[in-house]
Amino acid sequence: MTRARAKGMLRALALALVLGMALLAQMSGEARAVQPDEVLDDPALEERARDISSGLRCLVCRNESIDDSNAELARDLRLLVRERLVAGDSDKEVVEFVVDRYGEYVLLQPRATGSNLVLWLAGPIMLLLGGAIGWSYMRRRGRASETPAQALSEAEAERLREIMKE
Template sequence: MKRLILSLALCLLAAPVWAVQPDEVLDDPQLEQRARDISAGLRCLVCRNESIDDSNAGLARDLRLLVRERLVAGDSDDEVVEFIVDRYGEYVLLNPRATGSNLVLWLAGPAMLLVGAGLGWTYLRRRERAEEGRLEPLSDQEAERLREIMKD
């Protein structure tokens, strides 16, 4: 039973390795390694948060073949990535670039953190400076009414 569970666990862990089919693998090991490096940074548009190397979707296979085709044609790694981005948009990148409109998204989180910290600091500073003696003591009538309420 332990062997069955172990073999199932290994199969689940090794499943992404099976995504790249043997007929996709390039003969040149250096080109194949470059293709794997590029594919690791490209998002499968069907699976969303998987790289095309890890996905078994048909579109991921098409993208893997396209990457290899461009490498065989002599494109550099950057040219291959630019070709894919031009064709499918910047969403295809697993790690989006911090330029243009994406810069707003990259900077929004830290900016919100700084604004929140500034507001919190301002609130605490004002609270320290508030006058503590502003409360007036209860009048005799108020004190008597409070005693009556507390008895009930």
């Protein structure tokens, strides 16, 4: 590889790195998908809406909150949350309304109740079970008596010497 080509590749890599960092900087922080026409006039209600929508999953984008998503469905959900808050619902009532309408999948942190409880407990139970099996195996292995290997008989030793000469 020539020096000029290596220098060009290094520049391209540096440019890609700078652009990637700029993109990450733009996406982080307060750069949310909430549009100015969605923002409520009352700052307290707007903050409640942001708190609620940060815990709701965008059904299009999967593991992205509706606050961070640019999908049309996320916008509809943000507007729905704000509409319910303006109507006087509590935070819990708003979340319940959205869950009743879209199912528990809409929650970024599923509740640890009902059938979800099995999923929440399966990991720790499997870890404890695996640890118990490993501990049991190591304990049995330590108790196993190792029988010392018997020395070769004179005839076996002679035969081994013959094989080694060949």
